[in-house]
Amino acid sequence: MQKNAITAAAGCHQEVVSLDNVSFSYQQQNVITNLSFGVKERDFVGLIGTNGAGKTTLLRMIVGLLKPTAGSVRLFGEEVSAFKQWEKIGYVPQKNAFNPLFPATVREVVLSGLYNRNKIFRKIGKDDQRKCEDALQAMGIEDLRDKRIGQLSGGQQQRAFLARALINNPSLLILDEPTVGIDTETQESFFHMIKHMHQHHNMTFLMVSHDLDMILSYLGERPAAESGKLKFHIKHSHETQDCVENDLAHSLKGLREQMESGKEVVLIGDRN
Numbered sequence: 001m002q003k004n005a006i007t008a009a010a011g012c013h014q015e016v017v018s019l020d021n022v023s024f025s026y027q028q029q030n031v032i033t034n035l036s037f038g039v040k041e042r043d044f045v046g047l048i049g050t051n052g053a054g055k056t057t058l059l060r061m062i063v064g065l066l067k068p069t070a071g072s073v074r075l076f077g078e079e080v081s082a083f084k085q086w087e088k089i090g091y092v093p094q095k096n097a098f099n100p101l102f103p104a105t106v107r108e109v110v111l112s113g114l115y116n117r118n119k120i121f122r123k124i125g126k127d128d129q130r131k132c133e134d135a136l137q138a139m140g141i142e143d144l145r146d147k148r149i150g151q152l153s154g155g156q157q158q159r160a161f162l163a164r165a166l167i168n169n170p171s172l173l174i175l176d177e178p179t180v181g182i183d184t185e186t187q188e189s190f191f192h193m194i195k196h197m198h199q200h201h202n203m204t205f206l207m208v209s210h211d212l213d214m215i216l217s218y219l220g221e222r223p224a225a226e227s228g229k230l231k232f233h234i235k236h237s238h239e240t241q242d243c244v245e246n247d248l249a250h251s252l253k254g255l256r257e258q259m260e261s262g263k264e265v266v267l268i269g270d271r272n
């Protein structure tokens with residue numbers, strides 16, 4: 001027990017995202033130049049910058065959808081091009097990347113989080129069904145499982161996409177402007193929920209947001225790093241928790257139980 005705790009503590013501040021002298025250009029346009037930056041395990045990193053600063057481009061490079069023009073991007077110590085453990089990463093792209101007419105139910109959308117790049121075709125087993133139910137429950141949308149995703153409100157859709165990102169119980173969540181188009185009250189509940197996940201479930205966050213109030217109040221006024229127009233605000237894990245692992249860590253069931261039994265109300269307000 002003691003040994004496990006020490007082992008967990010030793011790994012607690014490992015870098016999960018490492019950017020080393022990264023540059024990126026679209027045709028002739030340089031978007032990112034010589035960026036070096038690291039996200040450590042259990043950090044919460046808020047990325048801000050003006051429109052067109054390169055935030056989405058950077059996230060897409062980190063999840064391997066774009067290749068850097070120069071430099072290296074590593075995930076959990078491994079070059080992105082060779083990285084295979086995609087189940088460790090939950091990625092919620094910008095909302096407008098989704099076609100609301102796509103004829104899938106909430107359940108299908110959440111289950112699709114299991115098809116990573118290694119397993120495009122996969123039979124859905126009982127274990128997968130259970131993971132899906134856990135993720136739906138953790139986000140409080142189990143009643144919506146058979147609804148078409150396009151019929152949901154903005155806040156409900158965001159919950160569904162978060163459930164999709166959570167189904168593999170990831171250690172790193174990458175969110176690209178998760179609250180765009182959502183009302184203020186729902187935004188506040190959403191941030192409350194992800195702060196809870198950061199503080200009580202030891203997840204690492206990398207989030208792009210235009211909500212300066214939320215970023216600055218949770219992560220501090222001063223950016224920890226800047227590159228061009230990109231600003232990185234960070235709350236390090238050691239500021240919020242020690243590194244000792246517990247049984248609830250990374251547990252969606254645990255998240256749901258804490259959400260229900262705790263004093264904090266952490267569900268997103270928009271459930272209609």
Ligand SMILES: Nc1ncnc2c1ncn2[C@@H]1O[C@H](COP(=O)(O)OP(=O)(O)OP(=O)(O)O)[C@@H](O)[C@H]1O
Pocket residue numbers: 026031049050051052053054055056057058
């Ligand atoms: N597929 C593309 N082809 C060519 N140029 C692109 C492409 N995608 C983005 N760009 C350009 O790259 C720059 C950075 O875009 P990016 O979407 O990364 O910015 P952003 O910081 O996420 O902006 P926003 O806050 O508006 O979402 C912009 O000037 C944009 O026009």
